[in-house]
Amino acid sequence: MIKVLIADDQELIRQSLKIVLSANKDIEIVGTACNGNEVVESVRKYKPDVILMDVRMPEMDGVQCTKVIKESYPNIKIIVLTTFDDDEYIFNALKYGASGYLLKGVSMDELVRAIHTVVNGGAMINPDITAKVFKLFSQMAQGDISIQAGTKKNTDDICDAEWNIIKCVGFGLSNKEIAKKLRLSEGTVRNYLSNILNKLNFRDRTQLAIWAVQTGVIRKMVTQK
Structure with missing residues (x-):
C-alpha cells in the first residue's frame, strides 16, 4: 500500500483528489494539508511515501516545503502538482x-502512474514542460547555469x-x-546508489544527476566508450 499525503490550499482540490485516488486499492490517502x-506536521505524524505538493500555499510554499521535507526525510517522494509551469x-x-512535476490538467490515470513511478525510483514530468527541463539541462551541460550541488568532488573512491x-x-x-x-x-542498485550518495555527499539522486550533467561527467563517460 502506497501512503499518499495531499497538500493543496484549495479544499475542493484536496477532497477531489482524495476521493478519486482512494478508489485505487494500492493507494491510501493518509492525510491532507x-x-x-x-x-511538515502531517509528515511527522503519517510518514507518507509520496506527497502531492501544490506550489502556491500560504505560510510556506510548495517549493520551500519540498526543500524542508527532503532535508529531513530524503526517502519521501514528492510530486509537484500545480497550475504553474514557470x-x-x-x-x-x-x-x-x-x-515529479505535473500540471493539474493531468488525467487521474497519469497521476496514479506517476505515483507508482516515483515510488519505484523513477521521475515523472508533465509532457507540456519536458522541453523546459531538457533546455535547463542543456544549459547546465554548457555551463550556462550552475546548481549548487557541489561541483568539486573527490571521486577517487568511485569504482567502475x-x-x-x-x-x-x-x-x-x-x-x-x-x-x-x-x-x-x-x-x-539501491545499495550502489546509497554508497555513491554517501561518497559524494549528495542528498539524493536528483543532485547526483545534476552534478553528472553539470560537470560533464556524462559526456566524458560516453566519449570514452
Whole structure:
C-alpha cells in the first residue's frame, strides 16, 4: 500500500483528489494539508511515501516545503502538482529533490502512474514542460547555469560499477531500468546508489544527476566508450 499525503490550499482540490485516488486499492490517502506548515506536521505524524505538493500555499510554499521535507526525510517522494509551469518553480522544485512535476490538467490515470513511478525510483514530468527541463539541462551541460550541488568532488573512491550507476542516473533511468540495463537486482542498485550518495555527499539522486550533467561527467563517460 502506497501512503499518499495531499497538500493543496484549495479544499475542493484536496477532497477531489482524495476521493478519486482512494478508489485505487494500492493507494491510501493518509492525510491532507492546506499549507506548508501543515505538510511538515502531517509528515511527522503519517510518514507518507509520496506527497502531492501544490506550489502556491500560504505560510510556506510548495517549493520551500519540498526543500524542508527532503532535508529531513530524503526517502519521501514528492510530486509537484500545480497550475504553474514557470521556469523558476520547475528549476527549484527539481533542485530541492522533487521526483515529479505535473500540471493539474493531468488525467487521474497519469497521476496514479506517476505515483507508482516515483515510488519505484523513477521521475515523472508533465509532457507540456519536458522541453523546459531538457533546455535547463542543456544549459547546465554548457555551463550556462550552475546548481549548487557541489561541483568539486573527490571521486577517487568511485569504482567502475558505481560509475555505470552514475551514468544511468544522469540519463534519468529509474532503479528498475538501471537494474535491467546492468543486469543487477534492484536491491543491488539501491545499495550502489546509497554508497555513491554517501561518497559524494549528495542528498539524493536528483543532485547526483545534476552534478553528472553539470560537470560533464556524462559526456566524458560516453566519449570514452
